[in-house]
Amino acid sequence: MSHSRKKSIATVGLSLFFTLLIASGFRVQQDFVAIAQYQRTFWTDIAKLCPDMTRRSIILIDFNQDPVGLERVQSFNNRFPRLLSLIYKFPLSWINDEDPNQSIQPKAYRxxxxxxxxIALEDDFLQINRESALDQRELPGKVRSDRVMFLRSHESRLSRQFEPLVVGDRTFPLKQNSTQLKEPPFRPNLLFDLLMFPSN
Structure with a gap:
């Protein structure tokens, strides 16, 4: 085979390699854009559905749709329960950095x-532990069901359930929104602009 023919084959091979490399780079970039969009929608939905969150509020999410790669996203890693405190500035008396389990800020669990x-415990109490929650840190254990805001995931959007939670033949009352708030009454914190869509 002549030198010019080898050179042509090598050029075509390198061209194909770099074309595939660029195409895969675009695909990865598209995945990250989709995940960023998803997480902003997710946290904005939580804020709109739970404007009545307050101290000791527990947000439970029946989270059945994890897009590919979601586990790589910072907001869905093992800090998930405390992420609301990075989106909103809660009163300092609610936060305990030395022992996060003692913090009384609102927390979300998948x-x-x-x-x-x-999850069912005795009358009006739910058990949020390693068996019921995906998030394995800062689990509250036994909680009154009327402190719980229950969200369901459907087609990448969340909805809040106000009617009692039915588990088997038992019913548990859930937290009701007795406020007129449209969004939580807290100032933005460090991750607010990154994880939330602006208010309309």
Whole structure:
């Protein structure tokens, strides 16, 4: 084979390689844009659905739709329960940095697929532990169900359930929104602009 033919084959091969490299780079970039859009929609939905969040509020999410790569996103890693305190500035008396389990700021937890088998406790109490929640840090354990805001994920959007939570043959009253608020009454914190869409 002549030198010029080898050079042509090498040029075509390198051209194909770099074309594939660029195409895969665009695909990765598109995935990250989609995930960023998803997480902003997710946290904005939580704010709109739970404007009545306050000290000791627990937000449970029946979270059945994890887009590919979501686990790589900072807001969905093991700091998930405390992320609201990075979106909103809660009163300092609600935060305990030395022992996060003692913090009384609102916290959000994603429920595991089989959460219904483990969450029911005695009358008006739910158990949020390693068996019921995906998030394994700062689990509150036994909580009054009327402190719980229950959200369901459907087609990448969240909705809030106000009617009692039915688990088997038992019902648990959920927190009701007795305020006229449209969004939580807290000032923005460090991640607000990154994780929230601007108010309309």
């Amino acid at each position: 429920l595991d697929d089989d959460w219904q088998e483990y």
